[in-house]
Amino acid sequence: MTINTPEKASILIVDDMEENLVALEAVLGSLDQQLVRAHSGEEALKAMLRQEFAVVLLDVLMPGMDGFETAANIKRLDQTKDVPIIFLTGTEADTDYLYRGYAIGAADFLTKPFDPWLLRTKVNVFLDLYRKNRQLAAQAEQLRRLLVGAPTPAAPVGPAGSVEPMGGARDSLSRARDAGAGASAGSGQQLAEITERLAQIELQLRDAEGAEAVGLADRIADLERTVRSLRAGRDAY
Known part of the structure; x- marks a missing residue:
């Protein structure tokens, strides 16, 4: 069976800091996938309703709708609930962060500054699954x-050459x-x-x-x- 699937998957990167988005693009660029930016939780939700993503990299600490609230909204929608989320946290993250994130449905956590090889490896796992x-x-x-x-057998021919109605039921x-x-x-x-x-x-x-x-x-x-x-x-x- 020959199956045609899209060559490139889409990855959503969400962070309110421009320099962090640039860093993520630099690290993930070698994967040769489509990278989509979002500067806030609101932007992330709009992007996810517009297109399909293989994985989301989501910063936890953002003004307004933070990462946890954004993730909760993602998991609440039928259209997006199955998209894996990798939380990006600062060094101050503790076990409460982990518990809250996994309770919402996070697939993984990465601590900033993250190791580029580790980030690409984790993202690749979800790309392969996708x-x-x-x-x-x-x-x-x-x-x-x-x-x-x-194919179905031909309908039997009735009187005067008429075709007997088969009926959709x-x-x-x-x-x-x-x-x-x-x-x-x-x-x-x-x-x-x-x-x-x-x-x-x-x-x-x-x-x-x-x-x-x-x-x-x-x-x-x-x-x-x-x-x-x-x-x-x-x-x-």
């Missing part, structure tokens, strides 16, 4: 399109019975089962990572092969 999830979602969508596009099994295709009925049932299994896999995509993501990809590939086999059998019929 790409895997995008690929899995694209595979699932392609399989769904394959299922929707599965009839499922694969009903159409197969109308055509007198016992084998097609079995195929329709299998397609229905595959559709249900696909829906279950899609529910797991959000939290999939590492070996689990690879396993889901293999399951989707198996389903695709089964669907193609069923389609070939129905076309032959």
